[in-house]
Amino acid sequence: MKFAYRFSNLLGAVYRQGNLNFSKDGNAVISPVGNRVSVFDLKNNTSETLPISTTKNITCVGLSPDGNIAIVVDEDGAALLVSLITRAILHHFHFHKPVNSIRFSPDGRRFVVTKENVALMYHAPGKQREFNAFVLDKSYYGPYDETTCIDWTDDSKCFVVGSKDMSTWVFGAERWANLIYYSLGGHKDVIVGCFFEKDSLDLYTVSQDGTLCVWESDTELDGLILPKKSKPQPPGPGEEEEGEDEVERVEGEEGEVIRGKVEAPKEKKTRNVRFKHRSKHFFNKEGDFNNLTAAAYHKPTHILITGFASGIFHLHELPEFNLIHSLSISDQRISSVSINCSGDWIGFGCSGMGQLLVWEWQSESYVFKQQGHFNNMASLAYSPDGQYIVTGGDDGKVKVWNTNSGLCFVTFTEHTSSVTNVTFTSSAFDLHRYRNFRTFTSPRPAQFSSLAVDVSGELVSAGAQDSFEIFLWSMQTGRLLEVLGGHEGPVSCLCFSPVQSILASASWDRTIRLWDMLDSWQVKETLPLTSDALSVTYRPDGQELAVATLNGEICFWNPQSAAQTGSVSGRHDLETGRKETDKITAKQSAKGKSFTSLCYSADGESILAGGQSKFVCIYNIREQMLMKKFEISCNLSFDAMEEFLDRRKMTEFGSLALVDEGAGDGDGVNISLPGVRRGDMSSRHFKPEIRVSSLRFSPTGRSWAATTTEGLLVYSLDGSLVFDPYDLDLDVTPASIRKQLRLQEWTSAIILAFRLNEKALKQEVLESVPHDQIRVVCGSLPDIYVEKLLSFVAACLEKSGHLQFYMTWAQNLLMLHGQKLKNRSGAILPTLQALQKSIQRHFEDLSKLCDFNVFNIRYAVALSKQRGMKRAAEDDEEEEEEEEEDRELSEEMSEASLDGADMIL
Incomplete structure (x- = not known):
């Protein structure tokens, strides 16, 4: 599970x-x-x-x-x-x-x-x-x-x-x-x-x-x-004519x-x-340089949509060929065009930029507009509540994705070169106004390759690949505080301790340096390694340090005593494939591969590792063994995927990929340059190499994400396919649980349901508890089931519409068992973050709805006032008419009485 x-x-x-x-x-x-x-x-x-x-x-x-x-x-x-x-x-x-x-x-x-x-x-x-x-x-x-x-x-x-x-x-x-x-x-x-x-x-x-x-x-x-013959038959000699x-x-x-x-x-x-x-x-009309690349036709409305290589599309009405609309949606070739059944929405796909657009031609507005990183995706980071993922790519763009919808809602384009690392903090890019908040620069040009922000968000550090220095800035003022020197090789990774103001820096000079941010930025400790350091990360409690090195190992260190506590050899777990142009086998090629990204799980018991391979590995730290291996892609269109040499591609001159079949016209074999890590972009026929550039666990612990050549892959826990009972006994059956519900023994029913651990049954039991009995049930729960129930409430709250009901459960569990949960803060942290994520999502949805309803209510109030004033005016007119009628009636009566008096006289 x-x-x-x-x-x-x-x-x-x-x-x-x-x-x-x-x-x-x-x-x-x-x-x-x-x-x-x-x-x-x-x-x-x-x-x-x-x-x-x-x-x-x-x-x-x-x-x-x-x-x-x-x-x-x-x-x-x-x-x-x-x-x-x-x-x-x-x-x-x-x-x-x-x-x-x-x-x-x-x-x-x-x-x-x-x-x-x-x-x-x-x-x-x-x-x-x-x-x-x-x-x-x-x-x-x-x-x-x-x-x-x-x-x-x-x-x-x-x-x-x-x-x-x-x-x-x-x-x-x-x-x-x-x-x-x-x-x-x-x-x-x-x-x-x-x-x-x-x-x-x-x-x-x-x-x-x-x-x-x-x-x-x-x-x-x-x-x-x-x-004449109903069944299709071969034609006779006469039919050939x-x-x-x-x-x-x-x-x-x-x-x-x-x-x-x-x-x-x-x-x-x-x-x-x-x-x-x-x-x-x-x-x-202007010439043949603009090729027509895609077309679609909507038969009920007789509309023809055509897309061109310049990114322009036209809408024509047939058969008269009347131009309805023309627009340029991109500067890239439109690869595909489609129109929906009603004829209102038109979908466009641009393969050059990785764009997908849906255009409503009648209102001339975008229904959907998304674009991915059209180059390699380099790094990612989760927001503190796990609701957003921010990614940086070689195209110089920073994108923020919503984990619930899976869509990008803001793109920052302030960078003019590749983004090598990103980290999530609430003040770097303003997600309320979607603008750049602050830009940090070095006194001389430097190629930054790593980034880290401390827990308080006050210190920002970046490591340089060319000058071997570490730069420190203040988030509040934007000023450069210090330049840390001492490394004798490029700085590959930086990481702040989650509990102390200590910065760990990994370098190609085979050392890990711990810098004390409170003591004049001096080196507190230097950890010697046997190979170049590629990645470093702290355990969530700050009591352990994991380092990935060039020889394919993961070393674990105690930062307090500067002693190595263990190591894992992961070279055999990478199982890299051979490239098309490789002259060696995949087994020999794996000797030069290593992990380039590490991430601890939320509980700190396991670590996630990925690198120049199609596999992502999860290791148990205490046992120092591989727990599970994920194959992130099986796409043979990427390079370095095949394990063995395909003999069908072998010729008498060697591998077909290395044979130049061009006739001297410049269309030769595209062999990548030696030492190129991210792919040779100069070749026209670019075949990207499969690799994992960054890994992160979600703060909730329910999922993890990886930036790969394929894109940003998200893996989540699927509890529906795993039967994981707890303390199971012969008398724990669905029938006995429902019997406790009929007897209104709520606490006993909840305990039995969590022992059986079936999601549908747990939800049925929980939603059967009356609202006024929630506090009593929460107070009588054994301690061992409090965390399980809180975790289940957090998971249900994310998708359920019973917002007040589950919020009441969460509030009572936290209020009645807060001190006990505080003592296990490390283990309960993913559950609390999952709860925060669910509440935050509901808050945003409801706040948007309330903001929308405020204007509706104002409009209704103004309309009712207008109708009231109109009704009051109509009432006044009716009263005036009634008074006029009464006045006329009284005058007629007085005249009649006068006439009668005259007659009597």
């Missing part, structure tokens, strides 16, 4: 390559990120990364019309059938070649996959009871070059395929008598998009040079005629083969479907 961490979310990257998809309701965007798939909920402003991964980067994702399943295909053609409801992999399949696009038919019964110059139509999984989920129905040949895009008619009778040979092919999903295939020309560049009109065979085709062709069909969808070759089987695959010729079919008794070139339009 303690180390049952599972992959939770991927932050720091929102889009890499491939096509975007909107969910069925149009409220979520499904985006491929490397070899994973992320779902961004635009209504609730949250993100989720599916717990699936392919062996290489994903190139295309096909979504079923009902939104229940998706087919994910990577660069090699390996496909996964994924359930979007259960988030599980249902089937594995391999297309053996790279797949360019995949598209389900509108009725969900078939899907078409394009690879090389062929279109393959499969039966959709789940529609028929078959052993194999991917059953090939037909293979369509026609284009001479690679196929690029697909679209279906609304009734799923036909589909169209675009190609790099500048032709567009219309195929029948069935063997229609008057339409088997049809080839369309008219373009002078690669076809980027082809779209059917709504409930019609009319076509729009868009090419890379910015040309739109409109094709009009002489036949309606109802005019497609089935052949219609422009179709003899049907044959492809070796190793089942399914009918349909081959098309470019010539138009000849007339027969049945009139064939024909297309007429109606009109031609051009996007690029």
